[in-house]
Amino acid sequence: MTDEKKPDRGQLRIDEQECKGCGLCIEACPPKVISLSERLNHYGYRTALYQGSGCTGCGICFMACPEPGAITVLRLMNRGAGSVSATGAVGGAAA
């Protein structure tokens, strides 16, 4: 990852054990950054998989998902344009 690259506006966390692989988030995601895993989870479901980049943090997948906690959407904290690097080496981020 280079410092010049603008960080994604959003990120996704997917709880593999809660996801039932229905695919509604994949359908709902505007930038199409979610796919279905090859691996099966503990319950035998293929689960949603975030490709790791490209999330806009819009939160649409969260509302389309029937499972209460399977998806968590994170958004880039607004700290003034251009002051954040992709590696996150900015102080005070925990605030």
Place this chain on the structure above:
Amino acid sequence: MSNQSVAEYEVARSKAKSLYPRYERKEELQHQTHFCPGCGHGIVHKMVAQAIDELGVQDRTIMVGPVGCSVFTYYYFDTGNVQSAHGRAPAVATAIRRSRPESIVISYQGDGDLSAIGSAEILHAANRGENITVIFVNNAIYSMTGGQAAPTTLLGQKSTTTPNGRNAATEGYPLHVSELLSTLQAPAYIERVGLGDNKQIAQASRAIKRALDNQVRGLGFSLIEVLSPCPTIWKMTPVDSQHWVRDVMEKTFPLGVFCDRTKERLAAPAAQSVPAPALDELPGILGVAEEDLPEGNAAAMAKEQEIDLEVRIAGFGGQGVLLLGEMLAEAGLDAGLEVSWLPSYGPEMRSGTSNCHVRLSRQTIDSPLVTAPTVLVAMNEPSLRKFDRSVRSGGWIIYDGDEFPADCAREDVHVLALPFTRIADAMGDKRAANMVMLGAVLERSGVLPQASIDAALRRLIKNPRWVELDERALARGRELFKEALAEA
């Protein structure tokens, strides 16, 4: 992911606070809902929870879940929860909302529940303009029971009860609940939304929040009908089901607001109901003179004594099982105790078996069920065999029979077995056996003042001949118990 890169981001959307972090389900399933993959119920649950969070009403929200796939709201919502009988949620919600005016009450119902078996309850709750929020999840089918037709099933839609597709000539037309209820004068807000695509989902979420907010602001009855996918019963993939909501279901059930009186209600609140009268006003309303009211004998009770009497009484119908229980409860009331009396019997008026649960306590009684009695009154052998194992250790079984069946004996339970029916017969009428047995129970518990028992007898028995016989029967029961104790 390094800590540093996580720190750049903040959580924007995550599990609602009003849903439990883990569910009280079987070990393995505590972090999973019971919903099938792609089920609309899950989505609606999230919307409701989010609305509760955003309006800050979690601590005073009570969910009423009925029967159907929505039955387990109490697994998920970290709010008050009541589970109602099939279709009755609006009636239950009415009771809760009226008796706890500060509560926010949500009746969450499926289409089989609301539009079939519960059609009367929803109609009248809406017509009364109850200040509740109804979330009506319409998936055009009975899902939990495996796909029978509902009133909302589409024309031509196949189900297990319409295998060739719904035919208007035999099964009528899909019921338009939102339109129907909107013809009433009382409802404040009725809207139909769908889960057919992102736009619809966003609108559904807004509508649900609005319906809840209406209640918070006291505007009256709100109902949101949600067209919701059921991939399992529809036999489609979750994504195809979603499309089916938008492309097919919506043609029968158009989306939109059917009734909105919120503005006028804000300007001029709906007619306010008259608050229920206070308890001490009741005698006046009922035309009972103050001096005719029973005073009760609470003063005769030993103040310091802890009381938690849990009695199960069982026998054949006609043996006076329920009356025995009623006497005990009535005497308890007279003595100023908290009481509960719960009869349980079959459809037979005579014969058959019947039993009842009675609790007497100084504390508020949480449940009227007596699953581990301190005293079991068994008026015949089948009743004894049904409940003998349930008696609490150190408790008593009072049994009508010459001999106590040896295999029912327990080391940790006392037994008084006597031919009570024959004893009563010898006193004048075998039907007084229940009162002889009650005499034994009273003697064993020893807490109720005799004056309370006399008062209960006079309140429940009107025939003087019976009052006289029952008095003797009660006294005889006491004696028999004392004799048995002396012998032991």
